Amino acid sequence: MKDFSGRTAFVTGGANGVGLGIVRNLLNEGVKVAIADIRQDAIDEALATLDNREVMGVQLDVSDRASFKEAADRVEAEFGPVSLVFNNAGINLFQTIEDSSYDDWDWVLGVNLDGVINGVMTFAPRMKERALSGEVHGGQIVNTASMAAFIAGPIPGIYNTAKFAVRGLSYSLRYSMAEYGIGVSMVCPGLVKSHIYASDEIRPDALKGEMQPVNENAVQQLAGVHEFGMEPDVIGERILEGIRNNQMHIFPHPEHKDEVRELGEEVLEDFRDYPQDPGYEQRIGFENMRRERFAETRRKARELK
Numbered sequence: 001m002k003d004f005s006g007r008t009a010f011v012t013g014g015a016n017g018v019g020l021g022i023v024r025n026l027l028n029e030g031v032k033v034a035i036a037d038i039r040q041d042a043i044d045e046a047l048a049t050l051d052n053r054e055v056m057g058v059q060l061d062v063s064d065r066a067s068f069k070e071a072a073d074r075v076e077a078e079f080g081p082v083s084l085v086f087n088n089a090g091i092n093l094f095q096t097i098e099d100s101s102y103d104d105w106d107w108v109l110g111v112n113l114d115g116v117i118n119g120v121m122t123f124a125p126r127m128k129e130r131a132l133s134g135e136v137h138g139g140q141i142v143n144t145a146s147m148a149a150f151i152a153g154p155i156p157g158i159y160n161t162a163k164f165a166v167r168g169l170s171y172s173l174r175y176s177m178a179e180y181g182i183g184v185s186m187v188c189p190g191l192v193k194s195h196i197y198a199s200d201e202i203r204p205d206a207l208k209g210e211m212q213p214v215n216e217n218a219v220q221q222l223a224g225v226h227e228f229g230m231e232p233d234v235i236g237e238r239i240l241e242g243i244r245n246n247q248m249h250i251f252p253h254p255e256h257k258d259e260v261r262e263l264g265e266e267v268l269e270d271f272r273d274y275p276q277d278p279g280y281e282q283r284i285g286f287e288n289m290r291r292e293r294f295a296e297t298r299r300k301a302r303e304l305k
Contacts, residue, residue: 017194
């Protein structure tokens with residue numbers, strides 16, 4: 001997709017960090033933008049910096065499906081059909097899986113995975129219908145994963161799980177939505193200047209029952225680290241460039257390339273040349289057909305205009 005001007009975008013987690021960088025770059029391209037965020041004060045602060053351009057704020061808990069639909073309806077009533085969707089909202093919990101509780105799982109997956117699912121299920125059917133009717137041509141769904149979708153250390157365990165799931169969702173969605181001329185991209189940021197290190201500030205009371213006490217010293221250390229993160233406007237610009245190129249993967253932080261290559265090589269090293277087992281020839285015949293079809297599907301998705 002080359003031309004953004006005149007379109008309407010919906011950006012979750014849009015009031016700071018990556019989301020706000022996306023918002024600013026979209027506005028510079030003449031896009032009408034809805035900033036969706038769980039914190040009304042953050043929305044108000046963001047709007048105050050945006051010169052009253054075609055932008056609106058919508059308070060939204062992305063884990064709430066009904067609220068997501070209401071927010072989408074409100075934005076489309078005011079700004080017209082949304083054809084640029086950025087499922088960007090995210091939180092983090094810096095601990096291992098074995099030290100986590102079910103409340104931790106429900107909170108982190110509720111935002112980082114269910115939030116993406118809810119965004120997709122709210123907007124993808126609408127975008128498909130408008131593409132088939134000819135009402136709106138093209139568009140893009142952009143899911144923010146993380147380098148954690150490829151690089152998963154022991155911490156943060158639940159976050160890593162969610163981001164791997166977003167990766168799989170994004171792949172499948174890319175290949176199905178390509179049939180309607182709609183692109184799908186996955187953003188995999190590294191360190192960004194944002195407030196994700198203070199996610200506990202917005203943890204719902206209902207999911208605090210089994211949480212560990214907040215380590216304020218660790219929070220302050222993470223705050224210092226994030227001060228050296230990529231500037232939101234820089235990553236926003238790189239994301240829009242990736243959309244223009246219809247990239248499946250948008251990697252704004254090139255410093256991770258060698259590590260991803262190393263991990264890919266480790267995966268390949270675990271394959272073994274086993275002797276042929278009964279049924280091998282028939283199975284390979286099926287797999288070859290599947291592989292050819294999948295290669296053609298990927299080609300079509302790459303060649304979207």
